[in-house]
Amino acid sequence: xxxxxxxxxxxxxxxxxxxxxxxxxxxxxxxxxxxxxxxxxxxxxxxxxxxxxxxxxxxxxxxxxxxxxxxxxxxxxxxxxxxxxxxxxxxxxxxxxxxxxxxxxxxxxxx
Amino acid sequence: xxxxxxxxxxxxxxxxxxxxxxxxxxxxxxxxxxxxxxxxxxxxxxxxxxxxxxxxxxxxxxxxxxxxxxxxxxxxxxxxxxxxxxxxxxxxxxxxxxxxxxxxxxxxxxx
Numbered sequence: 001x002x003x004x005x006x007x008x009x010x011x012x013x014x015x016x017x018x019x020x021x022x023x024x025x026x027x028x029x030x031x032x033x034x035x036x037x038x039x040x041x042x043x044x045x046x047x048x049x050x051x052x053x054x055x056x057x058x059x060x061x062x063x064x065x066x067x068x069x070x071x072x073x074x075x076x077x078x079x080x081x082x083x084x085x086x087x088x089x090x091x092x093x094x095x096x097x098x099x100x101x102x103x104x105x106x107x108x109x110x111x
Numbered sequence: 112x113x114x115x116x117x118x119x120x121x122x123x124x125x126x127x128x129x130x131x132x133x134x135x136x137x138x139x140x141x142x143x144x145x146x147x148x149x150x151x152x153x154x155x156x157x158x159x160x161x162x163x164x165x166x167x168x169x170x171x172x173x174x175x176x177x178x179x180x181x182x183x184x185x186x187x188x189x190x191x192x193x194x195x196x197x198x199x200x201x202x203x204x205x206x207x208x209x210x211x212x213x214x215x216x217x218x219x220x221x222x
Binding site: 006032034042043044046049057088090092094098099100101102103104105107 | 142144146151152153154155156159197199201203209210212214215217
């Protein structure tokens with residue numbers, strides 16, 4: 001069966017520090033991968049999505065970047081965090097045109 | 112870009128009442144999905160719909176894929192306190208398209 005792992009669950013980082021959040025998927029090949037941010041427990045803002053290794057689409061200009069070094073690995077990064085980067089980050093995967101499955105999320109607090 | 116209009120934004124109901132929420136779009140979708148998110152966790156898939164007119168149930172939940180392919184609704188019957196959470200609709204147009212999410216419906220159930 002397919003599983004998705006996202007870590008860490010919580011993270012407190014100082015302003016200006018780097019960020020690396022990792023997401024891995026098991027049990028499927030060539031999934032579509034997504035990074036979302038959720039503020040104030042409401043809407044899901046799509047940050048990045050990827051349909052294959054090295055293929056990254058950015059949805060909104062921001063202080064973050066994403067990479068897909070392997071088929072089932074998706075990384076969210078920042079060189080220097082801002083206070084406004086705080087939020088709940090969710091990784092997800094989907095089969096082509098089908099259901100998406102989410103990780104447990106990372107609560108990032110930038111202080 | 113594609114947008115999903117999800118309504119209502121929030122609902123406050125008494126335990127035992129039925130609930131209905133819906134999503135509409137100006138674009139056609141090939142897949143409609145409904146998710147529930149508990150606080151501090153990732154959204155969990157409730158129901159997936161793949162065919163126009165399809166009506167699918169999952170326990171007390173019933174969802175339908177609109178005939179026009181531009182809308183979907185979710186009904187919850189005989190609500191209970193654990194139904195509390197944020198419900199999201201999502202649509203997909205195909206294998207190379209990202210999922211589009213509605214902004215969510217916050218459901219509160221008073222015991």
